Amino acid sequence: MIRNERISPVQLSFIMIGFIFGSSAIITPAVSAYQDAWLAYIIGWIGGYILIGIYAYISILNPSKTFIEILKDVFGKYIGSIIGIFYIWYFLHLAGLVFRNLGEFMIVSIYTETPLIFIIISIALVLAYSLKKGLEVIARVGQIIVPMMLILVISIFLLVMGHYEVKNLLPFLEHGFLKVLKVSFSVLTFPFGETVVFLMIFPYLNDKKDLFKTSYISLTVIGMILLSVVMSNLMILGADMLNRQIFPSHITISLIPGIAVEPFIAINLIIAASMKITMCLYASLIGIAQLFGLDDYKPFINPVVAIAVVISIWVYDSLSDMVRWAGEIYPYYVIPFQIIIPLLVLIILKIKRRDGSSAL
Known part of the structure; x- marks a missing residue:
């Protein structure tokens, strides 16, 4: 590993929760299933347990190595x-996508007169500073701010309960189960499959025996919170409006009477999305340093952050193009990054370990 940094299971858990929440609270592919969005989400969530189990198992078989090092050993x-x-490209690309998701949300719902590039660069400068402080500092910050973020989300969930219409969940499976399965695969890849990034973070955990437990607890907590967001939006807005809105959560929140919660929501989303972007950038920085056999990733921080910003501007022509591409x-x-290659790596590692044991 690059540096002798260590994070605790609790810190890893909060980082994972913030990462998964990330842009998932802004955009969720589950809405494409209309009134069955909740079912598509649950199926994708269950698949997320399988993927995170694969990632954790790979790391447990190679406790001191990042995924880049494991790839060299295997292939x-x-x-x-x-x-x-x-x-490394995928990690950078994902950072750019989340930059753009956050920026588009901010200019559409809150800062309507602010240029997109200004918002993205402003956030990028702060994240570059946090990357220079290292993983331990990022983890300590996450340990403080992620719980506050979760409390705010739960509070909003309770405040809008009076607007729920259970009839919006019907008719059940109107568009068929195959439609639900297709949408659930999108949910699996976004956000749960994106935790493949943590194959670059897991080696820094100071107690590897808790990796499975930490991962599954984190996935359970954030999964329930995201499910409550999907259910709230669906029962308040209805299936048709939910599918037409790019940022449905913003519409749902506006129904809370007597309280201007938009600034708090904006802060909430900036925190979560920034956590996700930071982890993607950190993973790419560690990967670059290890590919070149260097002991420090800090010289690459500014160029890598700049590349992610450029990707965020270049990747989409418009907001509608962003939504279409995401879905x-x-x-x-x-699929290759989240499923095929990790599964192939795990199979090869198990075969090598079994052959090694037989040789003994």
């Missing part, structure tokens, strides 16, 4: 490095 130095380069292309684009 050899050259092929492993090439695959590692693609993963129609992204779930298939990430």
